[in-house]
Amino acid sequence: MKQEIIKRQRYIDQVKKSLDTEFIKVITGVRRSGKSYLLRMIKDLILEQGVSDSQIIFMNFENPEFFTINTYEKLYDYLKEQISSTEKLYFLFDEIQEVEGWQKLINGLRVAYDCDIYITGSNASLLSGELATYLTGRYIEIKMHPLSFREFLEFKGANTSSGPRFVKEYLEFGGFPSVVPQNDDALKADVLSGIYNSILLKDVTQRAHVKEPEILERVANYLLDNIGQLVSTNKIANTIRSTGRKISNSTVESYLSLLEDSFLFYKATRYDIRGKERLKNQAKYYTVDLGFIMSQLRKINSNRGARVENLVYLELRRRGYDVFVGKYDSKEIDFVASKFDQTLYIQVTDRLPETSTRETDNLLHLPTGHKKIVITNSWDDVGMIEGIEIIHLNDFLLQGDV
Structure with a gap:
């Protein structure tokens, strides 16, 4: 029997407050706490706003489909091939830390496109080092936990x-x-x-x-x-x-x-x-x-x-x-x-x-x-x-x- 899908409303409400803002949404938390599931719910939320599927690029870097895209240069080349819309874009990147040099690209996408960016990661270092340098004051962290x-x-x-x-x-x-x-x-x-x-x-x-x-x-x-x-x-x-x-x-x-x-x-x-x-x-x-x-x-x-x-x-x-x-x-x-x-x-x-x-x-x-x-x-x-x-x-x- 398939389990009923249960929304984690606390986090959805946090996302809604920053939807379509200039801030990059960084979802952090322990592995298997529900970050990937939340990212899929965010995609559904965006679609509910009347956005077309062609404007959304969703990638999970722990999916074998994307194993070869392991550097920011390869990711950028892939994105250029996928982008077909001239309207606002929505980038949803799951476990982005699997991509070497991703921090530089995230900042570059923010500059190059009219876009809304969501990323997840299972390590607190996601918000240290280069990302903090590139994005000081330009990101919002959503801290995810196992179930309350x-x-x-x-x-x-x-x-x-x-x-x-x-x-x-x-x-x-x-x-x-x-x-x-x-x-x-x-x-x-x-x-x-x-x-x-x-x-x-x-x-x-x-x-x-x-x-x-x-x-x-x-x-x-x-x-x-x-x-x-x-x-x-x-x-x-x-x-x-x-x-x-x-x-x-x-x-x-x-x-x-x-x-x-x-x-x-x-x-x-x-x-x-x-x-x-x-x-x-x-x-x-x-x-x-x-x-x-x-x-x-x-x-x-x-x-x-x-x-x-x-x-x-x-x-x-x-x-x-x-x-x-x-x-x-x-x-x-x-x-x-x-x-x-x-x-x-x-x-x-x-x-x-x-x-x-x-x-x-x-x-x-x-x-x-x-x-x-x-x-x-x-x-x-x-x-x-x-x-x-x-x-x-x-x-x-x-x-x-x-």
């Missing part, structure tokens, strides 16, 4: 009132669009493992010419096994050295950057709330999809508190917040989330401990003037404690904003 919990429910054919019975599954298997419709847990794990390995191979090892991929994998697995823990380059290097492998701190630092660039992990740096400055020592790393913890570490229902923390981090990023790990004197605040002039102080827990008030106490000591909340995975905790709102994870994930 609301989208997850939509893919399941469930309404939001059914959310509570799906939270556990979402924490365990994550939100990749190709994983969610599957009913067999073993198949889900296999699909997740395939995505993970593809990211490590194509977006990290091959792209950066990593000479010791098994060490890279150990660094990635260390991060998966230490979600929600403060880690340092030295701590990771010492852990790997303890197994008899040689690795320098600088190599670990390089691998961490590569894993971030592939969107496999996000780095949350520490922020001194009192001193109002970012701290360079130690950080926390969160994975782009919780299913990887299960598929790679084969740990079922392990450290659920860390998974809940990871999920809250991802949702805050999805909503456009800059997210830091807070430090206030000797106390740690799980998240300091900032967007424009709004700041949130957030504690996250699987459930509030009966013998400790640490989660709320840490927030009570913070300066007034900003919203303070605790997000819990236990319905028994929901309510107010000394003016601090305690909300359930399900409600946090489904509400529009905090």
